Every structure is written in structure tokens, then in C-alpha cells.
Amino acid sequence: MAIKVGIPKSLLFYEYYPLWISFFEGLGAEVIVSDDTNKEILDIGVKASIDEACIPVKIFHGHVINIKDKVDYLFIPRIKSLFKNEYICPKFSGLPEMIKSSIKELPPIIDVEINFFKSKKHLKDTVIRAGRYVSSSNRVIMSSYNRAYLEYKKHRKKIKEGIINELTGADIVKNNIVDVRKVMVMGHPYNLYDSYLNMNLLNKIKQNEAKVFTPEMIDDKYLNKYVKDFDGELYWTFARKLIGTALYLSHKECVDGIIYISTFGCGIDSVVGDIVEKLIRRNSRIPFVHISLDEHSGEAGINTRVEAFMDMIKWRDVLEDNISAHG
Ligand code: SF4
Structure with missing residues (x-):
């Protein structure tokens, strides 16, 4: 046996x-x-x-x-x-x-x-x-x-094939053949892919007619290139990946919104989440929201925040500069 x-x-x-x-x-x-x-x-x-x-x-x-x-x-x-x-x-x-x-x-x-x-x-x-x-x-x-x-x-x-092209906008944006909103969901892989823990967040975004991206879809060589712009040494793998993703996205402006998921009790997220938020807000106009989860988080609260965020992204399509990128 x-x-x-x-x-x-x-x-x-x-x-x-x-x-x-x-x-x-x-x-x-x-x-x-x-x-x-x-x-x-x-x-x-x-x-x-x-x-x-x-x-x-x-x-x-x-x-x-x-x-x-x-x-x-x-x-x-x-x-x-x-x-x-x-x-x-x-x-x-x-x-x-x-x-x-x-x-x-x-x-x-x-x-x-x-x-x-x-x-x-x-x-x-x-x-x-x-x-x-x-x-x-x-x-x-x-x-x-x-x-x-x-x-x-x-x-x-x-995971990476094809998706990096979408993120960089090659062909798709240039030819204007796909009219779908792109949302990057950032966080540790186990927060992003455990759909019970994140209350099915990725699917909730997809149901709002958006395409979901995650940091794993960006090639490390891009993250490593952009993370060099960060002013400070990064010894933590999670920090390098998430800060590299933030710098990459704020440079390319290739997504319509960014949702950062963190979990209660995570020391790394309490620092890296703040840095990512500052980098995105300082260097880009991409709408950003930080959602923190704990074992008592209610699904209704997550639904409301995701729907409000997605609505804000849609309104920005119509009203452009009149809607704040950060709620
Ligand atoms: S403290 Fe943060 S980085 Fe460490 S295992 Fe928990 S969630 Fe992951």
C-alpha cells in the first residue's frame, strides 16, 4: 500500500x-x-x-x-x-x-x-x-x-503567459478590442487564493465585469527591475514582491483599480500595506482600497466595499477627474 x-x-x-x-x-x-x-x-x-x-x-x-x-x-x-x-x-x-x-x-x-x-x-x-x-x-x-x-x-x-501582455496593454489596449476593467488584487498568495478566507473576493470582482490580476502574474524580472526604484533595502520576499508590484503598476498605470487584502495579526502587512498604499497614491491615479480581514469579517461588509469600489471605477470612466481615486 x-x-x-x-x-x-x-x-x-x-x-x-x-x-x-x-x-x-x-x-x-x-x-x-x-x-x-x-x-x-x-x-x-x-x-x-x-x-x-x-x-x-x-x-x-x-x-x-x-x-x-x-x-x-x-x-x-x-x-x-x-x-x-x-x-x-x-x-x-x-x-x-x-x-x-x-x-x-x-x-x-x-x-x-x-x-x-x-x-x-x-x-x-x-x-x-x-x-x-x-x-x-x-x-x-x-x-x-x-x-x-x-x-x-x-x-x-x-500563469504568466499572455497575462503580462494584458497588464502592459500590448495589443489589447492599442487596438481597443477589449473593453473590460482590470483590477489587480494584491496580498499574500494564501489571502488571494483561499476563497473562504477572502469571502470569494476574486469572483465578486469578476461578477462586476472586471478581469482580475494578481502579483503572481507579473514576471519576477519586471518586479525586480521596478523594485530598484524603492528607496531602501528589502530583505523580505513578500515585501519585495508587493512593493515591486506597486512600483510596476504605478509606472505602467495598466490597471483600473487595485485592491490590497491583508489579514489581522500580520506584522508584515501592517508595514508593507502602508508602503504600497503610499507608493500607489503618490505615483499614480489608480484607485486603491485596502481591505483587512479577520475571522469575524462579515461577507455583507466585503460586498459593500467591493461594489462601492467597482462603482467608483465605472463612474471614473464617465466623469474622469471628478471622482477621487482614493474614496
Ligand atoms: S504574519 Fe503575515 S506574512 Fe506571516 S504568515 Fe501570517 S499573514 Fe503570512
């Missing part, structure tokens, strides 16, 4: 799922992903975690409880750094410990360290250590990883 590896559908799952799933499946494991976030997952997660945790981390606890009894191992890597010379939020490096101290009767956790600050050899060791839970052959592990990495690259390419 195949070894069952559980992956919580939360946090960086949204960014790396093709890599993680295809790696373990390539080794012959059965990968079990937790259910989509729902009220039960949110409630048990909030109950299991410490009060001070941010909502995404509380939800992560709920996803762990959702699958812990169905699997032989849980994949919860200790992520310290995802890019050379950058760090990620410290909550990711403490996640395995946080889970072990908050949740009882867990299966063994595959808690390998992911740290791009270290050498290539360290990364290879990480892959081998993770794979050893399922296979005893280093050769099989590395070849499964290489295939999984190609899958991940293909997935990233698919």
Missing part, C-alpha cells in the same frame, strides 16, 4: 502545490490534500492555535487537523528563505514547532528546512531528506524532484 503524505491546503501550498504534489507522487506516495477552507476548518484552527497568531496561520492549524488522521506523514517544511539573500516571515520557520505544540496525536512531520540562503548542496540535502520518508534511493528522489520542478515551471509559465 502506498505511503500517504498529507499536505495542508493552506499558506504556501497555493504557490508551490505543483512542485510538492508531483514530487511525492513521483516517489510513489499517495498525496492527500486537506479540504478547501470552510467554517469547520476555520473554527477548529482558531480554537487550536494561540490567540496572537495571524488568521492564515490559524487556518493552517485547521487544515492540519482536517487531514492528520488520514495520513502516514504530514508535510510541513520549515521555510526560512525562498530566494537568495532574502528571508520569509518567521512564522514559516516556526510552523512545525507551533503545530506540534498546539495539536495532539500528530503523525510524523516531514519538517525539512528550506533555506535558499544556504548552499546548493544544502538544498539538495533538503530534497533528499524529504524524499527519504518515501523512497530509499537518492537517484529516484532526485529524478522525481527534477520532474516536479519542471511541472512547477510549466505551471508558473501558464
Whole structure:
């Protein structure tokens, strides 16, 4: 019988799922992903975690409880750094410990360290250590990883393909063949793609006849180019991506509106959200709204804010300068 590896559908799952799933499946494991976030997952997660945790981390606890009894191992890597010379939020490096101290009767956790600050050899060791839970052959592990990495690259390419053209306005705006509003939704990937957490925000925007974009759709090379204009050093991956997106958008003015989603309890958002807002307001006339979510946020309140924002964008089409870009 195949070894069952559980992956919580939360946090960086949204960014790396093709890599993680295809790696373990390539080794012959059965990968079990937790259910989509729902009220039960949110409630048990909030109950299991410490009060001070941010909502995404509380939800992560709920996803762990959702699958812990169905699997032989849980994949919860200790992520310290995802890019050379950058760090990620410290909550990711403490996640395995946080889970072990908050949740009882867990299966063994595959808690390998992911740290791009270290050498290539360290990364290879990480892959081998993770794979050893399922296979005893280093050769099989590395070849499964290489295939999984190609899958991940293909997935990233698919996200970016075509969309960057729309963002830069090539052809579409020039030929005036598409008359659809474009809204960039910014925030951490798990806030953008967990539709229970954000109360289906992306679909609400689409229902207002707008096309939705997210920072993942912009190639890193553009973000890195524009982020050089930022006056200060950026050591945080999330900060680089979001500030790079803000500078890119305010330079190109290629979207009709920007919605920034943050969650209560996020230290990074409390700083980066403010910087992004200032950059957009100072350098562009793109309408901007910041929506902060917590476990008590009501859907009616989100609906009202999204509808008001979308109405404001539509009115600006007609009334132009008479409508403030910032509410
Ligand atoms: S970046 Fe913010 S939302 Fe994400 S895990 Fe860290 S504190 Fe939580």
C-alpha cells in the first residue's frame, strides 16, 4: 500500500502545490490534500492555535487537523528563505514547532528546512531528506524532484503567459478590442487564493465585469527591475514582491483599480500595506482600497466595499477627474 503524505491546503501550498504534489507522487506516495477552507476548518484552527497568531496561520492549524488522521506523514517544511539573500516571515520557520505544540496525536512531520540562503548542496540535502520518508534511493528522489520542478515551471509559465501582455496593454489596449476593467488584487498568495478566507473576493470582482490580476502574474524580472526604484533595502520576499508590484503598476498605470487584502495579526502587512498604499497614491491615479480581514469579517461588509469600489471605477470612466481615486 502506498505511503500517504498529507499536505495542508493552506499558506504556501497555493504557490508551490505543483512542485510538492508531483514530487511525492513521483516517489510513489499517495498525496492527500486537506479540504478547501470552510467554517469547520476555520473554527477548529482558531480554537487550536494561540490567540496572537495571524488568521492564515490559524487556518493552517485547521487544515492540519482536517487531514492528520488520514495520513502516514504530514508535510510541513520549515521555510526560512525562498530566494537568495532574502528571508520569509518567521512564522514559516516556526510552523512545525507551533503545530506540534498546539495539536495532539500528530503523525510524523516531514519538517525539512528550506533555506535558499544556504548552499546548493544544502538544498539538495533538503530534497533528499524529504524524499527519504518515501523512497530509499537518492537517484529516484532526485529524478522525481527534477520532474516536479519542471511541472512547477510549466505551471508558473501558464500563469504568466499572455497575462503580462494584458497588464502592459500590448495589443489589447492599442487596438481597443477589449473593453473590460482590470483590477489587480494584491496580498499574500494564501489571502488571494483561499476563497473562504477572502469571502470569494476574486469572483465578486469578476461578477462586476472586471478581469482580475494578481502579483503572481507579473514576471519576477519586471518586479525586480521596478523594485530598484524603492528607496531602501528589502530583505523580505513578500515585501519585495508587493512593493515591486506597486512600483510596476504605478509606472505602467495598466490597471483600473487595485485592491490590497491583508489579514489581522500580520506584522508584515501592517508595514508593507502602508508602503504600497503610499507608493500607489503618490505615483499614480489608480484607485486603491485596502481591505483587512479577520475571522469575524462579515461577507455583507466585503460586498459593500467591493461594489462601492467597482462603482467608483465605472463612474471614473464617465466623469474622469471628478471622482477621487482614493474614496
Ligand atoms: S506574512 Fe503575515 S499573514 Fe503570512 S504568515 Fe506571516 S504574519 Fe501570517
